[in-house]
Amino acid sequence: MYVEMKNIYKTFDGFHASDNVNFGIEKGQLAALLGPSGSGKTTILRMIAGLDVPDSGDILINGMRVNNLPGSKRGIGFVFQNYALFxxxxxxxxxxxxxxxxxxxxxxxxxxxxxxxxxxxxxxxxxxxxxxxxxxxxxxxxxxxxxxxxPQLLLLDEPFAAIDAKVRRELRTWLRDMIQRVGITSIFVTHDQEEAMEVANTIIITNQGRVEQIGAPEEICRNPETEFVSDFIDSKYLEAMKWRNG
Ligand SMILES: Nc1ncnc2c1ncn2[C@@H]1O[C@H](COP(=O)(O)OP(=O)(O)O)[C@@H](O)[C@H]1O
Ligand SMILES: [Mg+2]
Structure with a gap:
């Protein structure tokens, strides 16, 4: 595993933004953190980047515990939602x-x-x-x-959110191809399931600070493991996947 989150807890004024988060992402993968607004996606990304510190738990990058390593030394690139260009x-x-x-x-x-x-x-x-x-x-x-x-790891927080629908479609495909070409392990945050399905090869579903399920898009569509996931994933994707897989 290139990135590992182990038993991560993070509270803001008693509110559980991360409530025992566990997952791993292999090298070269393009993973999506997918979940409703407020489910803790950005918090996870910020802790990986070193912009926030977990209350407890371990963050590993390439097998090394980085909890105490400054963000600037973690070999990470960060793309924010609102471009944040100078x-x-x-x-x-x-x-x-x-x-x-x-x-x-x-x-x-x-x-x-x-x-x-x-x-x-x-x-x-x-x-x-x-x-x-x-x-x-x-x-x-x-x-x-x-x-x-x-960087060895690229983090993107809702990178297409501020862009209009038509360009967003093109940009998604562009980003996926580009990341594959560069071969960099990447994690991007989105609340848009279509975006996650189209771009990522692994999806991590978040809900109320917890990870509900992690898997390939097809797997999550075919076998939602929790009630939340089956409610959250729109049935139109389930139908599309059934059709695709005969
Ligand atoms: N710096 C902060 N101070 C107080 N509460 C925060 C802070 N950052 C996040 N939260 C709270 O933690 C929860 C999860 O936030 P966030 O990780 O931004 O969710 P998401 O990215 O999935 O929308 C939200 O309820 C949010 O209000
Ligand atoms: Mg967010």
């Missing part, structure tokens, strides 16, 4: 941000930025500012910025 920086400077912190040379930075602009299909747009981009382009820049320092 408005007064060009696209190239946004992408270069993590590399400058790492004190890479100018030449190295330029090479990496050009490579990433190519990867996100925006070559030559490095001099633009965020407001000169479409929502989809901005989110691709956020993705490039997260990938620039070569």
């Amino acid at each position: 408005r007064y920086m060009t696209v190239a400077d946004n992408i270069a941000f993590g590399l400058k912190i790492q004190k890479k040379s100018k030449a190295e930075i330029k090479e990496r930025v050009d490579e990433l602009l190519e990867l996100i299909a925006m070559p030559g747009l490095g001099k633009r500012f965020p407001h000169q981009l479409s929502g989809g382009q901005r989110q691709r820049v956020a993705f490039a910025r997260a990938l620039a320092p070569n």
Whole structure:
């Protein structure tokens, strides 16, 4: 397992945001944390990133307990829901941000930025500012910025939420292909089951701070293990899966 959450508890003022969370994700997987709003998805992501500390339990990355390791040393890239690009920086400077912190040379930075602009299909747009981009382009820049320092784990919190429906569809497919191409272990948060089904190869279903089920999309559709999961997963996906699997 590349990422492991073991017996994780986290409370906010007595409220159980994580209530004995356990799961593991293998290297190279693209996992979705799927659940209703308030079910504890973002809390899990923030603890993996080192932005929040669990009350108890262990977080392991690549077999190492990271509870006491600062987020910046965990080899993680983070993409937020609202792009969070630096408005007064060009696209190239946004992408270069993590590399400058790492004190890479100018030449190295330029090479990496050009490579990433190519990867996100925006070559030559490095001099633009965020407001000169479409929502989809901005989110691709956020993705490039997260990938620039070569993280081993990519975390994305509702990365498509602020983007309109049509572009969101395209961006989903794009992201899935891109993550496969880069081969990076990734976890993304969503409350949209269609998005999880379409993008992820593992789905972790959260409810009231607990993990209800973890499995491949087909498996979760075919064999919902709890009442919550069978209620939450829309029957239209069950039908589609039955049809798909004969
Ligand atoms: N910093 C915080 N302070 C107080 N309560 C919080 C904090 N962060 C999260 N919570 C609470 O924990 C619960 C889970 O939140 P969150 O992990 O953001 O859920 P999700 O991402 O699934 O919508 C929510 O009820 C939320 O109000
Ligand atoms: Mg959230």
